[in-house]
Amino acid sequence: MDPTLEKLSARVREVVDLRHAASILSWDERVYMPPGGSAARGQALAAIQRLAHERFTSADVGEWLEYAKAHADGSDAHSEATAILAVTARDYDKATRVPASFVSELAVATSAAQHAWRQARAEADFSLFAPHLDTVFRLKRQYVAFFPSTDHPYDALLDDYEPGMKTSEVQAIFAGIRPRQVALIRAIAERPQVDDRLLRLPYSEPALWDFGVEVATAFGFDWTRGRQDTSPHPFTESSGAGDVRITTRFDPQEPFSTLWATMHEAGHALYEQGSDRRWTRTALEGGTSLAVHESQSRLWENLVGRSRPFWEHFFPALQRRFPAELGGATLDEFYRSINRVQPSLIRVEADEATYNLHVMLRVEMEIAMLGGEVAVNDLPELWNEQMREYLGIVPENAAQGILQDVHWADGLVGYFATYTLGNLISVQLWDAFQSVEPSRDDLMRHGDFSPLLSWLRREIHQHGRRYMPQDLVRRVTGSGIDPEPYLQYLERKYREIYGL
């Protein structure tokens, strides 16, 4: 190998190794760290992230990249080496545009913002958080200015989570979804409501955990390359395809949330576990975007895990685990219960029919705040108005409204859209799979998920970050991100459940 290219590869390997280390430290912080470890953990993570940033953005990396581009074999635009070089160069360009002093300033500001957000949420007092939110958006405007001008300043923020995605595309997609999802919810509200009390019986936590493990195993989660623990907020953390960890939580008020979390996070984890070994310790390791990642989690959680065929297979096993609670229930009662539609205040508890509306409201606010079109102090009222319009309900206080999510306090602006884009992609993939595997639903009925996983492995997982997200979606489905399949899926599903 050319010695300059080897230097470049070695440096990227070192940076990826440091990121793997940071990933384990971050996992531990949320799962097992005793409270007294907090200060030292913050310092250790900061040291590793700073070194990873310094080592990646140093001038020699820029020189090696220029050399690599100049010496690239133009005859093979689709080679692995070309793909690795392109993504590495894109990462380098983004990482070097933002000065270290700004990164520090943002870190200090978001650290203070998180602290204020926690207090504000505990006291349901938005005014405690408002000045910090103002600062975050001021800094985000500065951040945008480090990048080449785009059609819309929000494009630069979206690009951090969903490379290549434009604000105008998101707005067009949302405009297509909004009226039909609002209409669907209103139609459902006029029908007799589903009784889901059987989901709130005193289910045993270990028995639900075991059932979740059974399901994740059936999905194909590789326990020799991963594990499951509990944490207050379920998440997936990967330090390479050989060590992908998921968490779940147990809430006695909503016992089945532990199962949905396991399925959702297992979906993320299958993506990470499926990344091809060729990309190990290169820029191509991992998932290509948050939306594509979310398409995997939502596919397994909703399209598989809340489907009737899935439960035709698994409901008897669930009944055997919970004879007292479910022995007398029918599959139909259970299926309807887990698919009950109920406009609610909290995004993470929202059902499939209402979830996207929670997301849209946030994205619209982000775009308006970034453009300076709304003042921070007007946000709570705007929130309530939009909730009333989309979902017909209004939070009693800011803790159940604008203060419910940590994203903005963390400086994550441009992130929310990926939740909805992920939902849309999940159904596009679900349909594409059925077109190559017409017996898809029968496979679910037999608990045979390996054809689905093999197809996802081949079409999505193995590629890591090789393809831009929209290119990947187009390769697999023949279309860009398209809301129509999702809307049809929702309408079909709830037509049957609610007799619309």
Add this chain to the structure above:
Amino acid sequence: MDPTLEKLSARVREVVDLRHAASILSWDERVYMPPGGSAARGQALAAIQRLAHERFTSADVGEWLEYAKAHADGSDAHSEATAILAVTARDYDKATRVPASFVSELAVATSAAQHAWRQARAEADFSLFAPHLDTVFRLKRQYVAFFPSTDHPYDALLDDYEPGMKTSEVQAIFAGIRPRQVALIRAIAERPQVDDRLLRLPYSEPALWDFGVEVATAFGFDWTRGRQDTSPHPFTESSGAGDVRITTRFDPQEPFSTLWATMHEAGHALYEQGSDRRWTRTALEGGTSLAVHESQSRLWENLVGRSRPFWEHFFPALQRRFPAELGGATLDEFYRSINRVQPSLIRVEADEATYNLHVMLRVEMEIAMLGGEVAVNDLPELWNEQMREYLGIVPENAAQGILQDVHWADGLVGYFATYTLGNLISVQLWDAFQSVEPSRDDLMRHGDFSPLLSWLRREIHQHGRRYMPQDLVRRVTGSGIDPEPYLQYLERKYREIYGL
């Protein structure tokens, strides 16, 4: 603060932060990591250790240290700043003497040696490990040559674990212990043996775990700054005084080993948790040597945990947890059982009377091998001879003999002596505590460990690495490391138990 001194402090903080990160990665590797994470973990740990080494040994650190020494306030030889500077300079000197190329060569050699050792032990075939052991000792001789000449080449190895300790001192101490411990064991062998079958009943693992937690809590282990998990080999890992983790294990053949491990590791952890906040993120963080560390673990495990006064307090609680197993046992039966002397083949299972002889045998071999006085192939026979002479028993195979410990495969030569030195120091401290607290045994009888912990905090723990280990022992006990108190303790204890 002087900007040059601030640069030095900042660099040390960064290096300590990286070590904290490595500590968590290493803990996770042994406690929770799925097997598939092994390769990525090795790479992540190597990257962090390499960067920590590079950042600490860079030429600017040497210049800052020279500047700091030149500008030191000579009027205050005992100040904190002077202590921090002295230890930092000592660490720098040691770290810069060994070339990076040698560190890599040793890492490669020990990685291969560990692999071979595992296989050799599994097959009880020393010949598989012998060439690797030869290489390790060849490299250790090279390592010694990087340091200034000492009275004995082994001094340079000892110094890595027990700063300032000389081979001649260790040999003199061992020569004093050997005949009296051998004589003690022979005298015990002639007495009626203790029946300890009540320790091998089918005790419940969770109940023993809970009892261990109760004991560690009574010792003063701070659970907000630590935790306990299980691992095949119990250990303590600290990433600063705010996050100190211990592990234990459960062996149904030796159920109480889980309790001894908890007490032993809690002793190490109390030392780490007691390091003064002033030393946080400086070279003075942590314990001053392995022997002083072992003095803490052995004090809590043996002098407290295997004493009659301790069990006068805790035996009723243990009986309440295990009414079927221990309801009919007397305190005396239990006390004698847990102090049974039985020459055995495996060091980590050895009782207090025989343990040091296991250590001496290893240390004598290390010294002879380093000096080239014995050939690697003669070691198994030498092992058997020494075992026969010291303990009157001979292993059936190398797995129960020379292959039982991982230390040499890990490149840890000079380490074993600290186990015995720690035993000796533990009794010196135990006596010193009684001289200031004559009611020591009554405190144990009442389960009141806080005066002991406060005394250890003040005399040992808070100082971190401020004092050289032998200076610290002398400060507290008025004497250097001295075997006499330990021998008297053993003789007194077993005289009573065995009616010698």
